[in-house]
Amino acid sequence: MFKKLFERYARAIANERERESFYKLFCACIATLIASLVLTAALIVCVFIFGSESEPTNIFVAIILLVLLLLWLSAIVATFILLILLGFNYKKALSRAPSMGEPAETAKLRRQMSDPAGYLYTYFFPDEALRAEADGIRKSNTTTYATVSAISGIIAIIAAIFFISADINGNSLEGYAMPVAITLLFAIVLPFSLLLTRRLKDVESRQKIQLENNPAYAKNLELFTLYTDFYKFKGKIYLIFVAVGIVASWVLAVLFPSLLWSVLPLLIIIIGLVINILLVRGLRAKAEPIEREIDKQYAARTAEQTATVQSGAKDTANAEITGKTEITSFAESSDGTNQSTDGGHTAELGAKQGVGEGNDEENI
Incomplete structure (x- = not known):
């Protein structure tokens, strides 16, 4: 009956069962609110009609007024309680953390409404x-x-x-x-x-x-x-x-x-x-x-x-990575140069030793 009114609120609740529960509570709130307004109008009309008399001369009129007053108070109290329940539960649902797989639009709407x-x-x-x-x-x-x-x-x-x-x-x-x-x-x-x-x-x-x-x-x-x-x-x-x-x-x-x-x-x-x-x-x-x-x-x-x-x-x-590669290449080239230098020193030393040995033989 009130699904059009509830549509905006329903989009903020992803769980189907929870949404249905809220809808029933929402309908109850709207129904009691309408009843309260109708009974308020009825009471005002009765007061205007019979208000000119200081005391009701008809016991039937007094009973009608009393019944209307009791119904009005009951509807007001019921509406108040249901609104508190709806507000508390709905606020709790809106403040809940987004669930797995929940649409982004639902989470955004919850934030907007909270x-x-x-x-x-x-x-x-x-x-x-x-x-x-x-x-x-x-x-x-x-x-x-x-x-x-x-x-x-x-x-x-x-x-x-x-x-x-x-x-x-x-x-x-x-x-x-x-x-x-x-x-x-x-x-x-x-x-x-x-x-x-x-x-x-x-x-x-x-x-x-x-x-x-x-x-x-x-x-x-x-x-x-x-x-x-x-x-x-x-x-x-x-x-x-x-x-x-x-x-x-x-x-x-x-x-x-x-x-x-x-x-x-x-x-x-x-x-x-x-x-x-x-x-x-x-x-x-x-x-x-x-x-x-x-x-x-x-x-x-x-x-x-x-x-x-x-x-x-x-x-x-x-x-x-490029810097590390360059450092590695530089290190490798330095090692090769050092090895060549060491080889040259070794050959030179060997030649000197060979010349020395030849001179010794001539002296002998």
């Missing part, structure tokens, strides 16, 4: 020193961002609970719970996010100068520019939807302070999130061919460097 930002940095930052610096900043920013998000989330929940329970002169302020919570969440997280990206922008600008000055990295520059242009406008569309949702939530809260109509603008934010996901998919569709070209160029450069090194080593070995 650390998407780190994977992209190999293309954005050919300079290893700048890449290490950028990666260190990114990891530090991620930790800080997660901490700030958690703290702001807790503050937003506390504020929402306060407005839900608040009662001024018999008037409920439930309608303000949602806009206050969302406003606090984004008002805290967004400035921190902008501050954290400043350090990274400095490293990116230095790397961009290197890419522009080196023709060998033309494709890297093309990919870098593609992402930069995307985040100038398309990457900010989601923030526009969030801003519109917050404003709409405040308007509904002012108009209906004692009702939960201010929850409806969440749909605007969800629509913005879906649009952002589709836009990112389009970006990746344009980026992947460029990445493949960069991989080919890198492989060609690596092969050329390897061939150069091997050629140099071969020339060195040949030079050593």
Whole structure:
């Protein structure tokens, strides 16, 4: 049923049995998530219909609300547990060392999915020193961002609970719970996010100068520019939807302070999130061919460097062999000369001895 959604994840797992197991868990997650969304919509509709009454006059309505609430909580808990299991097992599979005979594309996809930002940095930052610096900043920013998000989330929940329970002169302020919570969440997280990206922008600008000055990295520059242009406008569309949702939530809260109509603008934010996901998919569709070209160029450069090194080593070995041969020839010729010299000395000595003996005979 969900094989099209799972296709990208399936390519990162080589083992057939393991892939089938992950697919079943993935389907369970999607099913419980859909059930959670449907039950959430049903609860909102029921609250809008019966929320005007302080107490349900019909016991049947109360039972329906209670059953929906229990089912909703069960679906939320089940989805949460299944997502944790799926994430843990999938991360474990992605971090596993490549098996024997595993396709190179599978190993590459695993690396891409286990650390998407780190994977992209190999293309954005050919300079290893700048890449290490950028990666260190990114990891530090991620930790800080997660901490700030958690703290702001807790503050937003506390504020929402306060407005839900608040009662001024018999008037409920439930309608303000949602806009206050969302406003606090984004008002805290967004400035921190902008501050954290400043350090990274400095490293990116230095790397961009290197890419522009080196023709060998033309494709890297093309990919870098593609992402930069995307985040100038398309990457900010989601923030526009969030801003519109917050404003709409405040308007509904002012108009209906004692009702939960201010929850409806969440749909605007969800629509913005879906649009952002589709836009990112389009970006990746344009980026992947460029990445493949960069991989080919890198492989060609690596092969050329390897061939150069091997050629140099071969020339060195040949030079050593030639040198040894010359030394051997020189040694052999030296031995021959020495032998000839020794033979001449021997003959001369023999002649002298012969002359000496002849003179002795004459004297006698």
